[in-house]
Structures are given as C-alpha cells and as structure tokens.
Amino acid sequence: MTEMRTKSWRTAAAIGLAAGLAVPAQAADIVWARYGDIDTLDPHRATSTLSLQVWSLIYDTLLAVDADGNPVPHVAKSWTSNEAGTEYTFSLQEGVMCHDGTPLDASDVKYTIDQAFSETTPSVTKGSWGPITGAEVVDPLTIKLTLDTPFVAMIPFLADSFSSIICDSNADAEGFGTTTAIGSGPWKLISWTKGDRIVLEKNADYTNFGKLADNPGAPYEDGLIIAVVPEPQARYAALTTGEVHIAEPPFDDVPAIKDSGDLNIIVAENTGQNVFWEFAAHRPPFNDKRARLAVAHATDAATAINLIYGDLSIPEMCPVSRGVFGNDQDFCAQYRPEYDPDKSRALLAELGYSDDNPLETALLVWTGGNRQKLGEVFQAQLAEVGIKASIEIMDIGSLNARVRQENENTEGTTGSMDMMTWSWYDPDILYALWHTPGAYRGYTSPELDAILDETRVLTDPDARKAKVQEAFRYLLENAIHVPLYTPGWEWVFAVRPEVEGFKVAPFVYPIFSDVKIGG
Template identity: 90%
Template sequence: MIMNRLALKQTAAALGAVFALAGPATAEDIVWARYGDIDSLDPHRATSTLSLQVWSLMYDTLLAMDAEGNPVPHFAKSWTANDAGTEYTFNLEGGVMCHDGTPLDANDVKYTIDAAFDETTPSLTKGSWGPITAAEVIDPLTIKLTLESPFVAMIPFLADSFSSIICDTNGEGFGTTTAIGSGPWKLVSWTKGDRLVFEKNADYTNFGKLADNPGAPYEDGLIITVVPEPQARYAALTTGEVHIAEPPFDDVPAIKDSGELDIIVAENTGQNVFWEFAVHRPPFNDVRARLAVAHATDAATAISLIYGDLSIPENCPISRGVFGNDQDFCAQYRPAYDPEKSKELLAELGYSMDKPLETALLVWTGGNRQKLGEVFQAQLAEVGIKATIEIMDIGSLNARVRQENENTEGTTGSMDMMTWSWYDPDILYALWHTPGAYRGYTSPELDAILDETRVLTDPDARKAKVQEAMKYLLENAIHVPLYTPGWEWVFAVRPEVEGFKVAPFVYPIFSDIKIGG
C-alpha cells in the first residue's frame, strides 16, 4: 500500500536533508535514484547490471543494439569477415573525441582489447570476447581482429557495454576515481555508495544507439544517486527531488491508478533468475537432491504472489528475447512442480519430514527478493527441505557462491537464487563451461556441447546445439529457471520528464530527456 501523506512528508524531509548535505541538483540535472551503486568505473572489473547501465552512458562501443536487441553499426560504421570467421575488420567513424579532447580511434580499441586479455589482470568477461589472438591497428580508423577459431557471439558482444571502449589516455585512478570515455555523459565525480555526477558531452554524436537525439543530451547534467529504501525513493519522486526511480513493487498498481507518475516496465531484459547449487559436496553432489528442490518449487505461484504481472515464469536457462529461447521445448525437460516426486527423491536419499535435508538459501537484496525467498522457503519445507535464508548484496553473493562451490567438506548444502542478464545464449558458456563462472558444476560432455554453440555459424544448427545444452542443464537440475525479469527494472517517472525510454537489456536512455516546467 502507498504510504500515507504524513509518512511521505516525513520520509521526504529526511531524504531532502541527505540531498542537501550531498549538494543539491541544479534545475538542469536529471536525477535518477537506484537501489544500489556501481562496482567499478572500469568495464573490465565488474559484471553487474548496475555497472553496465552506467558504462553505457560514459563509453562508446563498436556496435549498438536496435529495438529488437540485434547488433547494428555504431562507432564501427561497417565491418567485414573472412570466410573462415577468424578475421574481422572494422571501419570506424572519424571525428569522435574522448572526454579529455583526444581522438577516439583504432588505438583506443586495441588498448581496450589488450587490457581485456592482460595476463595479470584480465577482464572478468575475457571469455565473452572470444578467442581473440591479435588486435591490429591498420590505420587510425581501421582495426583488424584475429581469432584462433570462429566465434559467432563476438558481434553481439561488441554491442554490449561489457565491450565499452576505454580511451588510452586513462591512467592512475582509472576505475575508482576517474574514467575517460567518449559517451554522451562525462564523469564529474563518483562518491562510492552515494552518487555519480555527470555533465553532458557537448561534442557527442550518436551513430547507432537507441536514442532519437543524434547529438549531445538535451539536459546539462545527470545525477545517479543511491537510495536503497523503496519508500524513500517514492517519497523523493513525489517531492521532485528525484525524476526517475524504481518504485516500491507493492505500490505499483496504486501508483498506476493515481496517475501522478508514469510507470515504465523494461521489456526484453535478458534476465534469468534460477536455482543453482554447490555440487562438490553433499547433498547437492547428487542429482536427486537438486531435482527434489526443482520439483518442490512452484515458481508461478510464488512470483504471482510477490510480483503480480511484473514478472513471468521462465522455463529456459536463457531468457525470452534471447536467441534459442523456446518455452515449449524447455518445458519438456524442466522438472515440473511435483511435491510428491520431490518427497520420493528425498526418501531415496534418506531424508524425511523428521530428518530434513538442510541447506543455506542465499538471496541478494532488493526487488522483494527476501519475500520471494520466504515463499520458496515455505514450499521447500512442505517436502522436508529446511532452507535457512541468508540475505546479502550482490557482490557478497557472487563471492559466497564461489566460496561454497570450493568447499568440499560437510553435509549442509548451499543453494542460491542467482540472476544473470545476457543478450546471447553464450551466457551458458560463461556460467557452465569449465572452470565455470563460480567454479560450480562442469563436465567434459557439457563443455563439448557449449564449445559447439560458439562456432556454428548456421542459425538453425546453432539453435539446435543451444537447445541441447539447455536440455542437459535442465535434466540434471544444474540450472533451474525460475522467472524473468530478474530485478526491479520498473521505473516511475515524474510527469515533467519527457523522452525517457529503456533500451533492450535494461539500458535506460537519458539523451532524449527534456524536463518541462
């Protein structure tokens, strides 16, 4: 239920004091409040959506995505490939400038790729760049990439912010206090845990990104502020301290009915929430224990109870809108909700209502996920699985999942409600190909399947191989899909804000925004 007016005023007053201490926004600043902060200004050092969204504002990419999520020209105005798919030559736009006034050219692209493959500190997404063996500057506006073997996922990757082009003039402090890109917004400052402040890049030209505006942003500044509490974000929206924010999920229907704010729900998010398990110790080293959890989980009922129509069940290990997703195909292999089958499997393992299977259930903060976790906890308890919920931020969750996978001792299990967003089925390679994103389940058989998903150039053949990989993951209850989208990308927007939109894979666009009186 929406807060009453007195509570709103009190919350807004408290929040206003915080904004005053941090420095007020100017009339020309767009203010966006989010539940969390970025991890790094360096695109090689993080994997969260919170970080990706910021990089998309600061940096350019070789390619961009159209409204359907397909790669299109951007900084690279054209490209060619040899017949073997092992050499790509990109022709670049001229006259593009980094925020420090130096030209953005092929040398910066090479600098970025070399940094991604640095032997000491490689990019966290090094594998998603593909088997690049050389980045050769042909001339300032031409760069050639050589690959050890074909890699069909490289082109869509070059349209994503993970491949953001880092200007080679970046030096000491890059990623933590400074960052030089060429995107529509220049970094002014980052106060970790509090706010990011940007000014518009007056020299910006948009060649392919999803913005109607072909040039610099209309407004002078952009502030991205961290406001973890949903009701505080809503209060700031009502007073005008904030222009755009994720509202409290529970209040979305009432906000819609009131008509005071516009509600925009991100589509084609690529986000997939799923169960995964620590498989190198009991009980989840046995497929029957994993299947027991899958059969005990009624995802449709749980998400309807917590999210209403803001999220939908997902049958596949990749999300709707991503190449290869086929709900009917995946439904054949995803373990269906069947509590009795779950009890049978648990009994085979020696568990019962009197002797429950015990496991930690790791959940990350925000988006009503704690409430959702409690619903799942109750469902698991009905079949004899005692799950202890542990709530933590996403960075801590990622570290904890890897720690649990590397722990081979003990008999108390660990499972987590993980969320990943990706634009291509190559996410399955990143997650489950040896050594795995979190050092979890891997196998030579699965590796061989995933290797083929990267080299098959015929779309039908690749789709068949992607579906073979999904069948393997589902039948072995390695990746148990729950729902999509994965977190709270519902935006409440004040009425004076015109032109706000969200591109595929949850990239808000601010260049088109005009703030009325």
C-alpha cells in the same frame, strides 16, 4: 566558472539526498535513484547490471543494438570478415572524441582488447570476447581482430557494455576505475562517491551513431546524478517531492501508482534477464542430482512470482531469457522439472532425508526488488517437502563472492543454493556460467563442455539453435540451472510527469540523451 557552479550545486544535492532533505530541482540536471551502487568504473572488473548501466552512459561500444536487440553499427560504421570467420575488420567513424579531448581511434580499441586479455589482470568477461589472438591497428580508423577459431557470439558482444571502449589515456590517469573513467559516451564522469552517488555531466562533443536515442547529439540536460537510495519508500517519497525524477518504485505500490496517474510507470522489456536456482555441486547434498531435482520439483515458481510481482514478471522455462536466441518455452517445458511435491519427497526419501532428518541448506538471496519476500515464499515451499532452507540476504557483490566460495568448498553436509540472476544478450552466457572452469567454479562436465564449445562455432543459425537447445536440455534434466522467472528484477521505473523522453533499451539500458525536464 559555470562548470564550478554546476559542480557546487551537485555537491549540495548529494548532501541533501543523502540526508533525506529536499533539494531544489534544477532543470539542467536529471536525478535517477537506484537501490544499489556500481562495483567499479572499469568495465573489465565487474558483471552487475548496476555497473553495466553506468558504463553505457560513460563509454561507447563498437556496435549498438536496435529495438529488437540486434547488433547494428555505432562507433564501427561497418565491418567485414573472412570466409572462415577468423578475421574481422572494423571501420570506425571519424570525429569521435574521448572525454579528455583526444580522438577515439583504433589505438583505443586495441588498448581495450589488450587490457581484456592481460596476462596478469584479464577481464572477468575475457571468455565472452572469444578466442581473439590479435588486435591490429591497420590505420587510425581501421582495426583488425584475429581469432583462433570462429566465434559467432563476438558481434553481439561488441554491442554490449562489457565491451566498452576504454580510451587509452586512462593508462596514464590516476585512479582509473574509482575516480577516473575516460570514455567517449554521452556523459562524462565528474565524481563517484561509493555507496552514495555518481555525478555526470553531458558530453557536449557527443555524436550518436547507432544507440536507441532519437537525439543525434549531446544530451539535452546538463547533468545526470545517479543516487543510491536503498529503501523503496525513501525513493518513492523523493519522487513525490520532485527531489528525484526517475526511480524504481516499491513493487507493492505499483498498482496504486498506476491508478493515481501521478507518476508514469515504465516496465523494461526484452531484459535478457534470467533468475534461476544454482547449487554448490561439489559437496553433499547437491553433488547428487536427486537433491537438485528435489528442490526443482518443490518450487512452484508461477505461484510465487504472481504473489510477489503480479504481472511485472513471468515464470521462465529456459536457461536464457525470452527474446534471447534459442529461447523456446514449449521446448524447455519438456525438460524443466515440473512442480511436483510428491516427486520431491520421494527423491528426498531415496537420499535418506525425512521430517526428522531434513535436508538443510543455505539459501543465498541478494537485496532489492522484493527478492527477500520472494525468497521467503520459496523457503515455505521447500519446507513443505522437508527441505530446511536458511535465507541469507546480501548485496550482489557479496553474493557473487560467496557463491564462488561455496562452490570451492568440497566438505561438509549442509548444502548451499542461491537465487542467481544474469542478464545477457546471447546464449553464450551459458558458456560463461557452465563451461570449465565456470564463472563461479560450479558444476562442470566434459559432456557439457563439448556441447557448449559447439554453440560458439556453428555459423548456421538452425544448427546453432539445435546445439543451444541441447545445452538447455542437459542443464534442465540435470537440474544444474533451474529457471525461475523473466524478465525479473526490479526494472520497473517510476517517472515524474515533467520528464519527457526517457526510455529503456533492450537488456535494461536506460537512455537519458532524449530526456527533457519541463516546468
């Protein structure tokens, strides 16, 4: 009966929040409001950070990350590899339980990997698992992975929520990914009302072996409600009344919130996030490098970022974020096209564009985080050199689909570019984005493919770094991936004073196991 009462209150809370009504705070439940919703509860079917954050609460991973973002043991207490780097054997912790009461063992890991490499519905991040050719259950607590070739990015991948272990009991459960998600993480799924909220309750059987929480066991609070509240001012109002405990505040109000001391402000660090220009490169005008360079030279990222975000974000020179292997601001600054409006105008003139015949392009931007305002600043900068950019705002799922659609369209003369954002823990993200066929079917080339292939197999760190930076140079000199800022996004959290223990792990994973809500 206790469980039924808890669920009943959470349903009432959902109605109250959706209607903007005050709901009495319950000490046993944390309420976290975000600007948007997840795409799916299936870790093989999406790539958004909003989804990753929720997966990290419901599912476990073989490995975890330390405070510096390095992989450490978790569900896998240890692992070994052969000298060639083509076989990895993982020893699992005893006593890990799935939310339905079944033990999590090597069969669940094999099931997860088999699903990732499904012939009919492979994971959207299949390439990031690496060239795995087999997953063998040696015994219930031992799994051996065989690779076709060495893949140095596999170990950090196994600490990321893209590699979430999906309990094999999901195979027989109805509605996996929408109404069902059986994992072994610190929080159990109660319900997901798309576009409204996700309701979780603590996993009383949880043991933390490696994640960045001081609490070694189950979360302290009974429940966690993740509410979708798109409007920044509505989130702020709910924070001030206590209806919400944690939320992203309106960016423009962050200085005043800091000065008031009424709420605590936590800014995520080591986010792994890189915001950048990318272009529909298979049709005019951006199939010509000069057009892409014209945009890059017209963009004053430092001024735009400072105007919209102040010190909450910083300009980025590299195609991967600060804190990610290979990032070197001085190295990348040598090759990233500098802000130079005159050079931009000269390139446009070479292409036949003028004030009377401007280069026209759609500028795709996704909602939230003051990105629309930032897009308007960039739009004005482009207009100064004779580029007419029409801003289109959409949710992240629609943006991802639209970008691929634009890349697959080879006809017409109106360009398309987008302000894309990816978060990743390793430079292997560049392989996912730019190796043939590419995540969005955008720019690819045999030369770039060859460089990216080597970044995956070089086991010597210095040799790998040199090859990663060769990829940086190629992307920057050809204006394929034009970095704008990092850490970027809206990962600034306002936290009510009665909330203790909230923290954000590297790569923007909020940790709620330590949270206690005082009176």
